[in-house]
Amino acid sequence: MAEISPAAHVDPSAEFGHGVSVAAGAVIGAGVVLGDGVSVGASSVVHAGVVLGAGCLVEELAVLGKRPRLRRGSSAAAVKPGALELGSEVTVCCGAVLYAGAVVGPGSIIGDQAQVREGARIGERSVVGRGSCVDFNAVVGDRVSIQTGVYVTSWAVVEDDVFLGPGVLMTNDDTMGRHPRGERLDAPVVRRAARVGGAVVLVPGVEIGEEAFVGAGAVVTRDVAAREVVLGVPAREQRRVEDAELLEHWRR
Ligand SMILES: CC(C)(COP(=O)(O)OP(=O)(O)OC[C@H]1O[C@@H](n2cnc3c(N)ncnc32)[C@H](O)[C@@H]1OP(=O)(O)O)[C@@H](O)C(=O)NCCC(=O)NCCS
Numbered sequence: 001m002a003e004i005s006p007a008a009h010v011d012p013s014a015e016f017g018h019g020v021s022v023a024a025g026a027v028i029g030a031g032v033v034l035g036d037g038v039s040v041g042a043s044s045v046v047h048a049g050v051v052l053g054a055g056c057l058v059e060e061l062a063v064l065g066k067r068p069r070l071r072r073g074s075s076a077a078a079v080k081p082g083a084l085e086l087g088s089e090v091t092v093c094c095g096a097v098l099y100a101g102a103v104v105g106p107g108s109i110i111g112d113q114a115q116v117r118e119g120a121r122i123g124e125r126s127v128v129g130r131g132s133c134v135d136f137n138a139v140v141g142d143r144v145s146i147q148t149g150v151y152v153t154s155w156a157v158v159e160d161d162v163f164l165g166p167g168v169l170m171t172n173d174d175t176m177g178r179h180p181r182g183e184r185l186d187a188p189v190v191r192r193a194a195r196v197g198g199a200v201v202l203v204p205g206v207e208i209g210e211e212a213f214v215g216a217g218a219v220v221t222r223d224v225a226a227r228e229v230v231l232g233v234p235a236r237e238q239r240r241v242e243d244a245e246l247l248e249h250w251r252r
Pocket of ligand 1: 165166215216217
C-alpha cells in the first residue's frame, strides 16, 4: 500500500506501485509513474509525465522533469523534450535538478545539487557527484564515476568505466558564442576506462583514448592516444599506463 503524506500534493492521474511513499510537501504531477517501492522525499517536485522505475529513492528538495528555460531565439527551443525516465533503483540526492527528456539508467546516483539537462543520457550504475552538471544531449555510459563539481558539456560522450576527477571542465565552443546559429558544437569524447584527474580542462573536440590517464591540472589541447599518460599545460605525453593498472585488474 502507498504511504502518501496528507501534506503532499498528488495529481489524481499519477500511477503508484506497491509500497510507494511520498513525504510532506512533495508535489507529484499529472501522469507521473512511480514504480514499486519508490520513495519521494519532503518538498521534492516531480513534474508531469516523469517515470520512476521500481525502488528509486528521491531525497528532499529535488526537482524531476524540469522544463528547460532557454534564452529568446534559442535554436534548442524547437525541440520539445520528452519525459524524464529513471530506471530502477536510481538515487536522486538532495536538491538535484533533472530535466524533462533526460534518461538515467538503473542503479545510478545523482548527487546533491547536481544538474542533468534535457536529452542527457546516463547509463547504469554511474555516479554524478555533488554539484556536477551533465549538460544537454551529453551521453554518459555505464559505471562512470563523475566526482564533485564536474562540467560535462553538451554533446560530450563519456564512455563506460570512465573516471572524471573533481572539477573536470569540458568545453565545446572555440568561438565562445560567435558561430552560425544552430551549428553543432564540438564536444570532447572520453573513451572507455580513461581517467581524467582533478581540475583538468578539455578544450573543444579533444578525444581521450581508452585507458588513458590525464594528470591533475592538465589542459588537454590535442587528442590523447589509448593508454597514454599526459601531464601539464599544455598536456604532453610522459609515459604509458602499465598493464597492471588496466581496469581489468581492478574491477570490483
Ligand atoms: C601524475 C601523478 C599520478 C603523479 O605521478 P608520478 O609518476 O608519481 O609523478 P611524480 O610525483 O613522481 O612526479 C614526476 C614529475 O612529474 C611532475 N608532475 C607530477 N604530477 C604532475 C601533474 N599533475 N602535472 C604536471 N606535472 C606533474 C612532478 O612535478 C615531477 O616533476 P620533476 O621531475 O620535474 O620534479 C599525480 O601528480 C596526479 O596528477 N594524480 C592525479 C590525482 C587526481 O587528480 N585524482 C582524482 C581523484 S582525487
